[in-house]
Amino acid sequence: MRYSALVDAYQQVEATTKRLEMTAILVDLFKNTPPEVLDKVVYLTQGKLYPDFKGIELGVGEKVSLKAIAQAAGYGEEEVKGYWIETGDIGLAAEKALKAKRQRSLFVQPLTVSNVYDSLDTLARASGGRSMDAKIKILSRLLHEATPEEGRYLLRIVNGKLRLGVADMTILDALAIAYASKEDRARLEGAYNRSSDLGKVARAVSQEGLDALDDIVLRLGVPLRAMLAERVPDMAMILEKMDGKCTMEYKYDGLRIQAHVGKDKVQLFSRHMEEITEQFPDVILSLSEASKAKETIVEGECVPITQDGEMRPFQEISHRRGRKYDLKKAQKEVPVAFFAFDCLYRDGKDLLTTPYPKRRKELAKALRETERVRYSTTRTVKKLEEAEAFFQESISSGCEGIMAKSIGPDSIYKAGARGWQWIKYKRDYKAEMNDTIDLVVVGAFAGQGRRAGAYGALLMAAYNADEDRFETVCKLGTGFDDKTLFSLKERFTEQKHIHPRVESEMKADYWMVPEVVMEVAGAEITLSPIHTCAKDSIREGSGLAIRFPRFTGRWRKDKGTEDATTAEELVGMYKAQLKQVGE
Ligand code: AMP
Numbered sequence: 145m146r147y148s149a150l151v152d153a154y155q156q157v158e159a160t161t162k163r164l165e166m167t168a169i170l171v172d173l174f175k176n177t178p179p180e181v182l183d184k185v186v187y188l189t190q191g192k193l194y195p196d197f198k199g200i201e202l203g204v205g206e207k208v209s210l211k212a213i214a215q216a217a218g219y220g221e222e223e224v225k226g227y228w229i230e231t232g233d234i235g236l237a238a239e240k241a242l243k244a245k246r247q248r249s250l251f252v253q254p255l256t257v258s259n260v261y262d263s264l265d266t267l268a269r270a271s272g273g274r275s276m277d278a279k280i281k282i283l284s285r286l287l288h289e290a291t292p293e294e295g296r297y298l299l300r301i302v303n304g305k306l307r308l309g310v311a312d313m314t315i316l317d318a319l320a321i322a323y324a325s326k327e328d329r330a331r332l333e334g335a336y337n338r339s340s341d342l343g344k345v346a347r348a349v350s351q352e353g354l355d356a357l358d359d360i361v362l363r364l365g366v367p368l369r370a371m372l373a374e375r376v377p378d379m380a381m382i383l384e385k386m387d388g389k390c391t392m393e394y395k396y397d398g399l400r401i402q403a404h405v406g407k408d409k410v411q412l413f414s415r416h417m418e419e420i421t422e423q424f425p426d427v428i429l430s431l432s433e434a435s436k437a438k439e440t441i442v443e444g445e446c447v448p449i450t451q452d453g454e455m456r457p458f459q460e461i462s463h464r465r466g467r468k469y470d471l472k473k474a475q476k477e478v479p480v481a482f483f484a485f486d487c488l489y490r491d492g493k494d495l496l497t498t499p500y501p502k503r504r505k506e507l508a509k510a511l512r513e514t515e516r517v518r519y520s521t522t523r524t525v526k527k528l529e530e531a532e533a534f535f536q537e538s539i540s541s542g543c544e545g546i547m548a549k550s551i552g553p554d555s556i557y558k559a560g561a562r563g564w565q566w567i568k569y570k571r572d573y574k575a576e577m578n579d580t581i582d583l584v585v586v587g588a589f590a591g592q593g594r595r596a597g598a599y600g601a602l603l604m605a606a607y608n609a610d611e612d613r614f615e616t617v618c619k620l621g622t623g624f625d626d627k628t629l630f631s632l633k634e635r636f637t638e639q640k641h642i643h644p645r646v647e648s649e650m651k652a653d654y655w656m657v658p659e660v661v662m663e664v665a666g667a668e669i670t671l672s673p674i675h676t677c678a679k680d681s682i683r684e685g686s687g688l689a690i691r692f693p694r695f696t697g698r699w700r701k702d703k704g705t706e707d708a709t710t711a712e713e714l715v716g717m718y719k720a721q722l723k724q725v726g727e
Pocket residue numbers: 373393394395396397398399400415445485520547568
């Protein structure tokens with residue numbers, strides 16, 4: 145299959161903002177893809193070569209990109225750099241350079257998907273002293289054979305900037321339509337949730353048919369997608385939603401970890417299925433000591449603690465993330481405890497469809513409690529007063545609220561989904577908007593005066609899960625110290641046009657790829673004609689906006705953009721606020 149088929153599809157995808165149209169384009173692409181390369185096509189479309197948990201990253205730096213383009217196009221690096229600055233997009237710079245190519249070879253073969261994938265794979269795995277030269281060579285050879293349009297996407301993908309605006313769920317829709325039917329989508333999604341691997345799902349359904357999806361089972365070392373919680377504005381609603389009875393757990397303020405514990409090996413995964421084993425050798429040790437099973441997958445929250453076992457603020461654990469050096473020192477300075485709250489697999493038994501009360505029993509069979517491994521504190525409640533008392537208890541012990549969990553027969557573990565089986569309720573929801581929310585950066589405005597040259601304010605958005613897009617709620621210009629303010633530009637990927645998944649009526653000076661989540665505090669939620677969040681849902685022509693937004697200083701690196709506060713949640717919070725004012 146030619147790589148140009150992918151490039152044609154990508155260009156069409158970029159020309160639309162409508163999810164249904166994107167799906168139709170992908171359906172066409174997948175139908176025309178030979179099954180033996182469908183997994184490669186899926187990974188490439190996601191902008192990667194492997195599922196995230198494999199930890200094989202494509203990113204090449206500025207130097208490699210410039211040199212490779214220059215070599216392939218017979219240009220000077222400075223000229224290419226000029227194109228880059230002019231277009232603000234390394235992909236477009238490559239395209240431009242290749243269009244004006246001075247040495248066009250007459251006998252180049254068209255690029256194939258396998259060719260591109262295998263070359264990128266070699267590039268991603270190149271390591272050691274001469275790896276930079278090797279990477280330049282591979283990339284320039286590909287570019288030598290590429291058309292200018294192909295060059296655009298090759299450079300974007302190796303720079304980790306493909307970002308077609310296609311969500312994983314859209315790819316799943318398209319796979320279901322192309323190789324099964326819309327009705328079978330849930331089966332595909334189930335297999336994806338168990339494996340976190342879209343390529344694998346694509347391979348199974350296209351090569352062996354739907355039933356092969358059932359063979360995609362939980363395995364140690366392969367993370368499954370995390371279950372997420374809904375939120376409500378007041379405690380009484382929790383009991384209503386849970387039919388009057390539920391088990392509540394302390395909501396620990398730490399880092400969610402999915403631990404795969406085998407006899408000789410323990411692996412840890414983050415909420416985004418990245419492997420973080422290396423960063424927590426102490427947790428590995430604690431878990432192997434605590435394990436009673438041959439093999440188990442458990443979930444818990446890692447919380448920094450004092451020598452006496454008291455909980456410490458979450459921020460302290462963020463020092464441990466991404467840290468490769470001084471691990472020993474960090475372990476001593478920031479010891480952590482693992483508060484286990486769920487068990488998803490034990491000794492050959494997949495527990496995803498087992499109701500929650502039984503899963504907790506399995507948890508007790510899988511792990512014993514030790515100094516550093518504890519079960520999350522739980523209490524089954526029926527009355528509002530009981531729930532309030534448990535909430536207070538949780539706050540006093542240093543937690544941020546409670547997680548209410550359904551105990552009904554349908555209380556299965558819904559991997560990858562947000563559902564009413566779990567409801568979170570945090571301390572701050574009680575006041576107007578003392579509550580913090582997590583918003584996505586989608587644009588920025590140029591700074592003036594002292595801020596000239598930096599951003600003056602960021603354009604922030606909530607996630608609309610129904611539409612799968614980001615809707616603006618405020619301009620954020622407060623809460624930054626100077627150092628943060630002047631280094632903001634390095635944190636985002638600017639692009640020329642508004643991103644297809646962003647809905648905005650404001651015209652920002654810069655547009656960003658939605659990828660960064662920030663915690664924001666505000667005074668209250670108001671109606672606003674210029675913001676698009678939940679537009680028309682409270683009043684015709686108005687969206688929701690945050691008044692006096694302020695950055696809390698907390699970058700929610702643990703959250704993906706789709707985990708940001710949703711438009712629906714803001715509607716709930718807005719209504720709750722009205723109720724309080726009325727009282
Ligand atoms: P939030 O990050 O505010 O969306 O809240 C959901 C997160 O709470 C989960 O992803 C977990 O990291 C965390 N959490 C803390 N305690 C628990 C618990 N007992 N059960 C489930 N999740 C918990």
